[in-house]
Amino acid sequence: MNKGFFWKLARENMKKNRKDYVPYMLTCVGTIAMFYIIYALTFSKSMDTLPEASTIRTLLFYGVIIVGLFAVIFLFYTNSFLIKRRKKEFGLYNILGMEKKHIAKMMFFETVYIAFVSFAGGIIFGIFLSKLVLLLLLRIMDFHVVFGIEINIHGILVSACMFGVIFLFIYANAVRQIHLSNPVELLKGGQVGEKEPKTKWITGILGFLFVGIGYYIANTVESPVEAMFKFFISVLFVIVGTYFVFSAGSILLLKFLKKNKKFYYKPNHFTMVSGMIYRMKQNAVGLANICILSTMVLVMVSTTVSMNVGIEDIIHTRYPASLSIEVKNVSREEADKLSKTVDNILTDSHLEKKTEISYRSYSLTTVVKDGRIKNFNKLGDMTNLTGILLLEIGDYNRICGDDLKLNKGQIGVFALRGEKLDGVISYEDKSWKIVKQISKVPVAGEYAAFMGDVYIFVMNQEDAMEFAAKYYEGTDVNTEGMEYYKGITLVNDTKETEKQVSAQVSAYLREHGLAGSVEGREENRETFSQFYGGFLFLGLFLGAIFIMATVLIIYYKQISEGHDDKARFEIMKKVGMSEKEIRASIRSQTLMVFFIPLVCACIHVVAAFSMMKKILAVMNLNNAEMFVKGTVGTVFVFAAVYAVVYMATAREYYRIVK
Amino acid sequence: MSILKVNHVKKIYTTRFGKQRVNALEDVTFSVEKGEYVAIMGESGSGKTTLLNILAALDKATSGQVLLNGMDLSTIREKEIAAFRRENLGFVFQDFNLLDTFSLQDNIFLPLVLAGVKYDEMQKRLFPIARKLEIGNILSKYPYEVSGGQKQRTAVARALITNPKLILADEPTGALDSRSSDQLLGLFSDINAEGQTILMVTHSTKAASHAGRVLFIKDGQVYHQIYRGNLTNEELYQKISDTLTMIATGGGRYE
Numbered sequence: 001m002n003k004g005f006f007w008k009l010a011r012e013n014m015k016k017n018r019k020d021y022v023p024y025m026l027t028c029v030g031t032i033a034m035f036y037i038i039y040a041l042t043f044s045k046s047m048d049t050l051p052e053a054s055t056i057r058t059l060l061f062y063g064v065i066i067v068g069l070f071a072v073i074f075l076f077y078t079n080s081f082l083i084k085r086r087k088k089e090f091g092l093y094n095i096l097g098m099e100k101k102h103i104a105k106m107m108f109f110e111t112v113y114i115a116f117v118s119f120a121g122g123i124i125f126g127i128f129l130s131k132l133v134l135l136l137l138l139r140i141m142d143f144h145v146v147f148g149i150e151i152n153i154h155g156i157l158v159s160a161c162m163f164g165v166i167f168l169f170i171y172a173n174a175v176r177q178i179h180l181s182n183p184v185e186l187l188k189g190g191q192v193g194e195k196e197p198k199t200k201w202i203t204g205i206l207g208f209l210f211v212g213i214g215y216y217i218a219n220t221v222e223s224p225v226e227a228m229f230k231f232f233i234s235v236l237f238v239i240v241g242t243y244f245v246f247s248a249g250s251i252l253l254l255k256f257l258k259k260n261k262k263f264y265y266k267p268n269h270f271t272m273v274s275g276m277i278y279r280m281k282q283n284a285v286g287l288a289n290i291c292i293l294s295t296m297v298l299v300m301v302s303t304t305v306s307m308n309v310g311i312e313d314i315i316h317t318r319y320p321a322s323l324s325i326e327v328k329n330v331s332r333e334e335a336d337k338l339s340k341t342v343d344n345i346l347t348d349s350h351l352e353k354k355t356e357i358s359y360r361s362y363s364l365t366t367v368v369k370d371g372r373i374k375n376f377n378k379l380g381d382m383t384n385l386t387g388i389l390l391l392e393i394g395d396y397n398r399i400c401g402d403d404l405k406l407n408k409g410q411i412g413v414f415a416l417r418g419e420k421l422d423g424v425i426s427y428e429d430k431s432w433k434i435v436k437q438i439s440k441v442p443v444a445g446e447y448a449a450f451m452g453d454v455y456i457f458v459m460n461q462e463d464a465m466e467f468a469a470k471y472y473e474g475t476d477v478n479t480e481g482m483e484y485y486k487g488i489t490l491v492n493d494t495k496e497t498e499k500q501v502s503a504q505v506s507a508y509l510r511e512h513g514l515a516g517s518v519e520g521r522e523e524n525r526e527t528f529s530q531f532y533g534g535f536l537f538l539g540l541f542l543g544a545i546f547i548m549a550t551v552l553i554i555y556y557k558q559i560s561e562g563h564d565d566k567a568r569f570e571i572m573k574k575v576g577m578s579e580k581e582i583r584a585s586i587r588s589q590t591l592m593v594f595f596i597p598l599v600c601a602c603i604h605v606v607a608a609f610s611m612m613k614k615i616l617a618v619m620n621l622n623n624a625e626m627f628v629k630g631t632v633g634t635v636f637v638f639a640a641v642y643a644v645v646y647m648a649t650a651r652e653y654y655r656i657v658k
Numbered sequence: 659m660s661i662l663k664v665n666h667v668k669k670i671y672t673t674r675f676g677k678q679r680v681n682a683l684e685d686v687t688f689s690v691e692k693g694e695y696v697a698i699m700g701e702s703g704s705g706k707t708t709l710l711n712i713l714a715a716l717d718k719a720t721s722g723q724v725l726l727n728g729m730d731l732s733t734i735r736e737k738e739i740a741a742f743r744r745e746n747l748g749f750v751f752q753d754f755n756l757l758d759t760f761s762l763q764d765n766i767f768l769p770l771v772l773a774g775v776k777y778d779e780m781q782k783r784l785f786p787i788a789r790k791l792e793i794g795n796i797l798s799k800y801p802y803e804v805s806g807g808q809k810q811r812t813a814v815a816r817a818l819i820t821n822p823k824l825i826l827a828d829e830p831t832g833a834l835d836s837r838s839s840d841q842l843l844g845l846f847s848d849i850n851a852e853g854q855t856i857l858m859v860t861h862s863t864k865a866a867s868h869a870g871r872v873l874f875i876k877d878g879q880v881y882h883q884i885y886r887g888n889l890t891n892e893e894l895y896q897k898i899s900d901t902l903t904m905i906a907t908g909g910g911r912y913e
Contacts, residue, residue, distance in 0.1 A: 261777045270764070270771045278759040571755045574716065575816070576744025576769050578737065 010109035013089075019563060020085055023556040025118050027078050028163075030552045031071045032122025036159045037130050037545055038063050040152035041538075062232045063542070066239070070292065072166055073243070077285040079170045081560065083177055090178055104175045111174075115167040122163075123156055129545065199255060200248040207244025214238035215607040221614060231611055238604060239292055246291070247284035250596075251277070267581055271572065272589040275565065286557045287597045293550040294601035294642075295608075297543045298634055302605070303612055304539025306630030307532050307621055314620040315528055319521035320442065321357070321487030323498060325505055327516030329481035334514070335360055339486055345504045352491040357442055359395040360482035362468040364388040368418075368453065373427040375471065385452030386418065390468060392482075396441070396458045404436055406460045412436035417617060418453025425457075427467065432459065484516075495522040532619075547638075551645050558590065558649045562656035569657045583654060590650045598642055602635060660725075661823055661855050662690040662713070667722035669708050669878075682708040684878035686722070690824070690857055695850040697869035698859045699898070705878045706859045710828050713857065714747060715739050727823055744769050748817030752829035754809040756801040756816075762808075763797040766816045773820070780819075787815050791845065807838030814845065818854070825849075827858040831865050843868045863902065867895035876905055 014021045042060040090103055098106075214237030221230045254277045258264050264273055276283060307314065325342065327335075339358055346353060367374040368386040376385065393406050404412060411432035413421050425432050441456050459467065468479040490497065498520030505518045569582055577585075613627060621627065669683040682705045690696050700706045711717035712724060715731050724731045726746060734742050749755070756765045763784065770780045788794040791811040796804055801812070810830060817825050827846070831839040839862075847868050850856050858869060866872050868891060874882040882901060886894055 265767065265771050265777045265780070267772050267774065270768075271759075274757075274759040274764065568757055568759065571757055572768070572772075573740070574714070574749055574751075574755060575772070576740050576747075577772050578740030580737065581740070581772065 006106050006109045009106050010113055013106070013110060014113065017086065017089075020082055020560065021114075023559055024078055024082055025114060025121070026552060027556050028075065028114065028118035029121040029125055030548070031074060032119055032159060032163055033126035033129055034545055035064075035067050035071055035162065036123055036126040036152075036155055038067050038542065039158055040126070040130070040155035041541075043154060044152060058228065060538075062235070066235065066296070068162060069239070070289070071163070073285065074289055075166055075170060076173070077289075078556070079174065083174050087178075087181070100179055103178055107174060107178070108171060111167055111171040115164065119160065119163060123159065127151055129548075130541075199252055203244050204248030204252055207241050207246075207248055210237045210241030211245060212241075214241055218608050218611040221611055228615070231608075231615070234608075234611070238295075238607075242291055242600070242604075243285065243288045246288035246600075250284050250287065267577075268585050268588045271568075271585045272592065275568070275589060276592065283593070287593065290550055290554060291597035291600045291604070293546050294597060294638070295604040297546045297550070298601060298605045298631070298638060299608060299612065300539045300546075301543040301638070302627075302631040302634035303616060304536045305634055306627045307616065307619060308536045309630055310621045310623050310626040311529065311532055313623045313626065314532070315521065315525060317620045317622060318528070319519065319524060321355075322490040322493045322521050323488045323501060323505075324519045324521075325484075325486045325488075325516065326519075327484045327509065327514050329478050330360070330484045330514065331481050332360065334481070334512075335484040338484065338508070338512075338514070341508050342486060342488070342501075342505055345501055345508075346488070346490075349497065349500060351497060351501070354489040354491050356486070356488050357399050358484070358486040359391060359399050360484050361392075361395070362390040362464065362479065362482055364390060364468070364471055366471075368421075368455070371421055371423060371425050373425065375427075377475065387452055387454045389416075389454070389456045390464050391441075391456060391458045392464050393458055393460050396438075400438075400441060404458070406435065406458065406463075408460065408463055409433060410435045410460075411463075412438050412458035414438035414441050414456040414458075416441075416454040416456060417622070418455060421455065427471065430467065430470065432463065493522055495520070495525075498523050535619075547641060554594070554645060555649055555652075558593070558653045559656065562653040566657050582657070586654055586657065587650060590646065590653060594642065594646045594649075598639060605631065605635070660689040661692045661694075661727055662857065663723070663725040664688050664709075664713070665723040665725070667709070667712060667719045667724060669705070669712065669717070670720045681878055683712075683719070686875070686878070686880055688873055688880055688883075690855060692855055693850070693853050695846070695856045695868070695870040696858070697866035697872045698857070698875060699861060699863075699866050699872055699902070700875035701861060704875045706861075706875060707828065709875070710826060710859050714749065714826055715743055741773070744773055744820060746823045748820060748822035748825040750810070750813050750817050750825065750827040750830045752832035754801070754806075754813050754833070756809055756812060758801055761798050761800055762793065762804070762812045765801065765812055766797075766819055768816065769820050783819050784815075787818050790848075791815050805838070806834050807841060810834060810838065810842055811845070814842070814849075818849070823855065825854060825856045827856065827860075829860055829862075830858065831860070831862055839864065863895055863898050866898050867891050869894075872898055872901075874901060874905060881905065 038060065042057055042064055093103055093106075094100065214234040217230050217234035217237065254273055257269070257273050258277065263269055325338075327338065330338070335358075364387070365376045366386050366388055367376050367384050368388075369384050373386075373388070393404060393412075396402065396412070397404055406412065409432055411425060411434055413425070413434050413436070415421065420437070421434060423434060425434065436458070438456070438458065465479065472479050502518035502520055502523070509516050509518075569577075573582065609631070613624060616627060665687055667683055667686045669681075671680045671682055672678070684705075686705075686709060698706055698709065708717065712719050712731075713726075715734065718732060756762075757768070760768065766784060766787075767780050770783070784797075785794075788797060791814060793808060793811050793815060796808060801809055804812075810833075814830075830846075831842060834842060843865055846856060846858070850870070856869075858865065860866055870886045872884045872894075873880055874884075882905070884894070884897055884901060889897065
């Protein structure tokens with residue numbers, strides 16, 4: 001038998017089984033496209049145009065790993081399904097005189113064929129899809145950041161290697177299965193009902209344990225700096241756990257339902273429960289996939305949407321004033337002089353101040369744990385990173401209109417971000433007793449961008465100087481002068497006036513040899529919008545792609561099961577099940593399949609909520625209410641899309657069964 | 659009293675584009691009395707299965723009338739037809755038609771579950787039937803775990819459990835070995851002796867020889883019929899065999 005023969009045979013086989021092969025290949029195409037898109041996006045050049053490109057790239061790279069993992073599990077699952085359906089055919093070939101090695105050879109050609117077609121399809125579809133989604137989003141949202149995805153040769157190569165290996169393993173697994181069984185078993189293959197799965201306690205417990213660990217990690221992360229990495233770890237735990245919980249937990253649940261005779265022997269439940277147990281193993285993986293993809297979509301879209309809805313909040317957190325002037329290492333006299341100069345500039349330009357705030361401070365980057373401050377410069381440890389803004393009592397009373405008095409060794413504390421501190425705060429041999437919990441200090445917005453907890457300490461002048469001097473001992477930081485901040489909110493605030501004023505102030509600073517900067521809110525607004533717009537774009541882009549993948553999976557799953565169920569429903573019709581009852585049974589079965597993963601996805605999102613909030617805090621969104629609203633909104637929109645897919649699929653399923 | 663009356667039933671199939679017409683049933687008329695055991699014989703393509711489908715309300719006659727217990731099948735509304743089938747008819751098929759997803763017990767329960775019968779009631783009904791059919795000890799198994807004979811007996815149990823007015827059997831021995839066939843035919847005779855009306859479609863002379871009356875269908879018409887009278891199974895077998903030979907060689911009608 002020559003090669004041409006095998007080619008022909010392989011092609012004919014696939015033509016004959018196109019009912020099974022077309023959805024399988026579509027799944028392969030979808031998975032490959034998804035992997036390629038996220039990979040190409042991660043390493044695309046236009047990514048460089050975004051600020052914080054490296055952070056986003058890291059996040060996306062985690063995405064690449066997850067999608068890759070997902071691809072392996074998913075393709076194995078769909079393929080095992082296919083092999084099962086074709087065992088009868090292989091048995092026939094075997095009986096008709098084909099040796100197993102011939103069958104293996106034939107399957108090799110089939111696999112090569114599928115691999116090539118779906119790879120080519122996947123890449124083309126990937127490029128096309130990314131362009132399409134891109135254009136769509138640009139049209140809808142009017143983005144300033146044009147985010148082109150160029151054809152990424154590197155991405156194509158990596159995808160080729162990755163999926164080449166996956167297909168090879170899939171092939172090896174199929175050959176193994178064929179080799180292990182004899183022709184008669186093969187002939188029966190398609191008909192042998194999957195044995196009712198055993199109740200897998202260990203897997204079930206492990207699953208819940210993993211999900212629990214994932215949730216625990218997600219909810220105990222203290223600083224946002226850790227969050228990124230730990231988020232990834234917890235995602236991995238939750239993914240593996242979800243697969244376990246679905247495969248063992250679903251069986252547990254169904255068996256429990258089956259044991260409940262009153263529930264089980266009802267027309268709808270009867271066919272649904274037994275049908276689901278019958279194919280539970282496949283259902284479990286499919287449902288877990290849907291659950292994980294849904295979670296990804298929800299997390300990505302809700303965070304990015306919240307950031308964009310909350311952009312005004314974010315800008316105001318970051319730039320509390322129209323103009324923010326910051327100068328390092330100045331004495332009180334120098335500060336006063338600068339302040340007067342700025343006021344003069346404003347008067348000369350006929351600009352009216354709405355509000356004004358100014359103070360001098362020390363800012364320290366530290367590590368705070370259990371009320372003890374450690375020196376970050378000596379520790380070099382990023383966990384529990386804490387920023388401290390140290391104010392003198394005089395400045396505090398002035399800007400807050402308070403009348404606080406602090407003796408030596410006393411301190412007032414405000415937690416801008418982080419847990420409330422109580423009792424005594426210490427640094428090396430020094431300690432201060434907290435005598436006042438401050439509820440609000442209108443300080444500079446730059447701190448909002450700090451990647452960690454932020455506290456404001458208020459001390460008397462002597463203590464403050466001592467503490468700062470001690471903290472920076474042995475470094476080149478000069479603690480004789482303090483940092484000076486002056487924030488002005490203007491009545492008529494425009495980009496131009498801000499530019500004009502900041503140019504003059506900058507000139508003054510240069511003239512007097514002061515190290516400092518001037519920031520304007522309106523000046524920075526555009527950069528900010530672009531930055532967050534870019535994020536929103538990424539979120540929606542990946543969200544759209546993942547939704548498409550989810551739809552494809554659900555569709556594939558239902559259709560292939562529809563073909564399986566066709567015979568079953570025919571029998572039930574003969575035994576006396578009406579069209580109406582069949583419809584109702586299909587509806588309840590499809591409903592279960594669809595909404596269990598959605599509910600689990602929502603639980604995952606709730607568990608991830610506090611971590612997402614921490615990451616968002618780094619991005620300057622502190623408005624928790626806004627984030628809750630954004631998330632709930634996203635869930636509703638997603639559920640609506642999901643419901644539409646559900647209805648379309650149920651109809652198609654019914655059409656097949658009928 | 660006739661439990662089933664078939665009056666001049668005609669069935670014409672048209673191909674999808676309406677070009678060709680096939681007369682599956684020409685003009686079929688017969689009736690079945692309560693407690694009868696009737697076998698319908700005929701070669702492949704003679705219209706047996708079409709007839710059975712019409713009797714089962716799975717298909718509709720082109721013209722003519724089918725009365726089950728005095729009720730015209732064509733007047734039953736589409737919505738009620740499933741319930742009607744469930745309540746009045748029991749089916750036994752050549753390929754068993756058991757569901758792999760159910761244990762044997764649940765397969766037997768299926769029509770009752772669809773009818774909304776309580777679990778206790780189902781249990782009560784199952785017990786005597788399972789004992790009679792000798793499947794009491796395999797009820798918790800699945801169809802793919804048991805033999806063909808056991809599957810067919812399960813199917814019979816499923817047909818009996820609703821206390822149907824009529825049992826329709828379509829080549830019930832077609833997929834069974836001779837021992838299982840004998841056992842099943844013995845069962846049918848027993849059930850019939852207890853008063854159950856049975857209508858069986860078959861082309862096995864052996865199977866037909868257990869019936870009380872045999873109808874022969876050829877080219878869509880009832881061609882001939884034989885009553886058992888006082889004949890033993892063996893004698894009836896011989897008579898059926900002669901008739902089949904005669905039909906095959908194209909002899910005239912005789913009575």
